[in-house]
Amino acid sequence: MPQASDLADDQLRAEIAQAFRQLRPSMLANAERDADLDPNSRIEEFADQDLEQFLNAYEAMFMEALEGRGTATRDLILETALPPIIEFGQTSLDMVRSNVISAVMMAHRLLPLVSEERRDDAARWLAAFLSGYSYEAIGRAQALEAERR
Amino acid sequence: MNAQANLFDAVVEASGLVELIAPFTVSRLLVAADVNPQDVTPEDLTRALPSLETGLSVYLGKDDLEKALGNLRRLARDG
Numbered sequence: 001m002p003q004a005s006d007l008a009d010d011q012l013r014a015e016i017a018q019a020f021r022q023l024r025p026s027m028l029a030n031a032e033r034d035a036d037l038d039p040n041s042r043i044e045e046f047a048d049q050d051l052e053q054f055l056n057a058y059e060a061m062f063m064e065a066l067e068g069r070g071t072a073t074r075d076l077i078l079e080t081a082l083p084p085i086i087e088f089g090q091t092s093l094d095m096v097r098s099n100v101i102s103a104v105m106m107a108h109r110l111l112p113l114v115s116e117e118r119r120d121d122a123a124r125w126l127a128a129f130l131s132g133y134s135y136e137a138i139g140r141a142q143a144l145e146a147e148r149r
Numbered sequence: 150m151n152a153q154a155n156l157f158d159a160v161v162e163a164s165g166l167v168e169l170i171a172p173f174t175v176s177r178l179l180v181a182a183d184v185n186p187q188d189v190t191p192e193d194l195t196r197a198l199p200s201l202e203t204g205l206s207v208y209l210g211k212d213d214l215e216k217a218l219g220n221l222r223r224l225a226r227d228g
Contacts, residue, residue: 084173
């Protein structure tokens with residue numbers, strides 16, 4: 001199975017990075033607008049500056065994967081943010097739903113910002129990145145839930 | 150509450166992190182620097198600053214990171 005880092009050449013990485021930078025300023029508003037898709041969303045419990053911290057972390061993780069720099073940032077985020085999020089009451093099943101919502105909406109918004117001739121390649125990279133992240137995050141969430149039982 | 154617990158709480162506050170993740174994140178970053186969060190001293194905090202900077206830089210924007218690092222350095226210096 002190809003890893004995300006195997007699916008992008010330098011030109012594709014540059015296009016995806018540019019598309020992400022274009023999208024970044026509207027991500028908070030987009031997340032707030034999409035919250036109604038998730039019946040267990042608790043986004044309204046956070047101030048905008050708090051949500052920006054989660055978006056900063058998402059950006060750091062996205063860029064790390066895009067640039068093929070390993071998973072140290074992703075691991076740090078999952079090790080530091082996931083346990084308190086599970087303590088807060090979010091379940092691994094909740095995460096499946098929120099990750100699907102986030103993945104579909106990210107693909108919908110990001111891919112049109114990539115040139116048409118590279119859009120399919122960008123979609124393949126995004127699918128590998130988001131599925132790899134979800135697999136790791138939900139696996140860790142399940143392990144934390146098992147520890148709490 | 151003892152001085153170490155007070156200092157840990159001060160480090161959590163100085164981190165500038167969102168309240169939900171701040172205590173756990175600061176604990177993990179201190180442990181990564183071989184510091185026991187329950188017994189953190191100003192000297193430990195000085196040693197843990199690189200680990201804290203690495204972790205905070207993932208969550209905080211440039212200005213907030215500079216502010217947090219300034220506050221943490223002050224705590225390490227003044228206790």
